[in-house]
Amino acid sequence: MDRIGKNMRLTNQRQVILEELQKVASHPTASEVYDMVRKRLPRIGLGTVYRNLELLADHRIITKLEMGGEQKRFDGNATNHYHIRCLHCGRVDDIELSRMAGIEERAASCTAYEIVDHHIQFSGICDNCKREKM
Amino acid sequence: MDRIGKNMRLTNQRQVILEELQKVASHPTASEVYDMVRKRLPRIGLGTVYRNLELLADHRIITKLEMGGEQKRFDGNATNHYHIRCLHCGRVDDIELSRMAGIEERAASCTAYEIVDHHIQFSGICDNCKREKM
DNA sequence: CTCAGTGCAAACGATTTGCAGGGCC
DNA sequence: GGCCCTGCAAATCGTTTGCACTGAG
Numbered sequence: 001m002d003r004i005g006k007n008m009r010l011t012n013q014r015q016v017i018l019e020e021l022q023k024v025a026s027h028p029t030a031s032e033v034y035d036m037v038r039k040r041l042p043r044i045g046l047g048t049v050y051r052n053l054e055l056l057a058d059h060r061i062i063t064k065l066e067m068g069g070e071q072k073r074f075d076g077n078a079t080n081h082y083h084i085r086c087l088h089c090g091r092v093d094d095i096e097l098s099r100m101a102g103i104e105e106r107a108a109s110c111t112a113y114e115i116v117d118h119h120i121q122f123s124g125i126c127d128n129c130k131r132e133k134m
Numbered sequence: 135m136d137r138i139g140k141n142m143r144l145t146n147q148r149q150v151i152l153e154e155l156q157k158v159a160s161h162p163t164a165s166e167v168y169d170m171v172r173k174r175l176p177r178i179g180l181g182t183v184y185r186n187l188e189l190l191a192d193h194r195i196i197t198k199l200e201m202g203g204e205q206k207r208f209d210g211n212a213t214n215h216y217h218i219r220c221l222h223c224g225r226v227d228d229i230e231l232s233r234m235a236g237i238e239e240r241a242a243s244c245t246a247y248e249i250v251d252h253h254i255q256f257s258g259i260c261d262n263c264k265r266e267k268m
Numbered sequence: 269c270t271c272a273g274t275g276c277a278a279a280c281g282a283t284t285t286g287c288a289g290g291g292c293c
Numbered sequence: 294g295g296c297c298c299t300g301c302a303a304a305t306c307g308t309t310t311g312c313a314c315t316g317a318g
Binding site: 106116119 | 200201202203216218220221227229230231234237238240241244245246247248249250251252253254255256257258259260261264
């Protein structure tokens with residue numbers, strides 16, 4: 001069986017979770033992933049889904065998003081990019097804006113922190129919710 | 135008694151919560167606020183603290199921060215500014231970087247969302263944690 | 269055989285809520 | 294008197310974890 005890292009096998013459950021996550025453009029919550037995966041693996045446990053999403057995120061194969069809202073969301077795309085969240089329905093989408101150059105350096109000059117990363121999150125009203133309001 | 139808004143009184147509990155929150159530069163969690171407030175109002179309930187922090191945030195008197203990590207944090211400063219979180223100890227500080235001009239307009243040009251706001255969060259290692267590592 | 273991985277259910281921690289009592293207007 | 298607000302405790306919700314079992318190497 002394939003391996004993801006040292007002491008980590010690419011099990012069927014992991015593969016299905018990864019495939020389902022990368023198949024969608026949305027940024028599903030753990031239980032949404034659970035629902036998607038359960039169609040192919042009806043006996044999978046929610047705990048397994050959580051454990052593997054965490055593991056895949058640790059290995060930088062997917063990204064864990066901690067935006068506002070109650071639940072964490074997962075992004076099948078591991079490249080660092082910005083996001084926007086709908087204030088009305090909670091949905092999260094990518095923003096295809098190139099990463100701000102030099103912003104971390106500028107921030108570094110006004111803090112004692114050693115800066116590691118940055119993330120920009122926009123908030124607004126998505127197209128669906130805009131229409132509903134009319 | 136003073137009022138904060140329509141149908142909302144500035145009760146003693148609310149005033150103490152607000153004062154304690156605005157007194158500190160840190161961005162305490164709800165239970166940290168609870169501990170701070172309890173020194174002055176020993177019989178206050180945790181539910182009251184949660185309810186009032188939420189209410190004050192709704193009225194834009196304070197800010198609710200939903201950064202990574204498990205607990206939400208509260209900022210006695212209602213003006214919109216950027217933050218940095220320590221990846222090691224979880225502490226959150228302000229970043230005195232002026233707001234990026236035009237970034238929302240640029241984002242608007244590549245999404246169907248109606249953009250309302252944006253927030254930049256940096257992550258890194260705070261001064262204390264840097265020293266501990268040495 | 270060993271040990272990582274799993275399903276299941278119970279545990280956990282942060283937050284919310286129902287309710288009965290209390291106090292301002 | 295009405296209604297906002299509170300303290301308290303129980304409930305809720307997302308997430309984590311302990312455990313016994315399974316299966317790959």
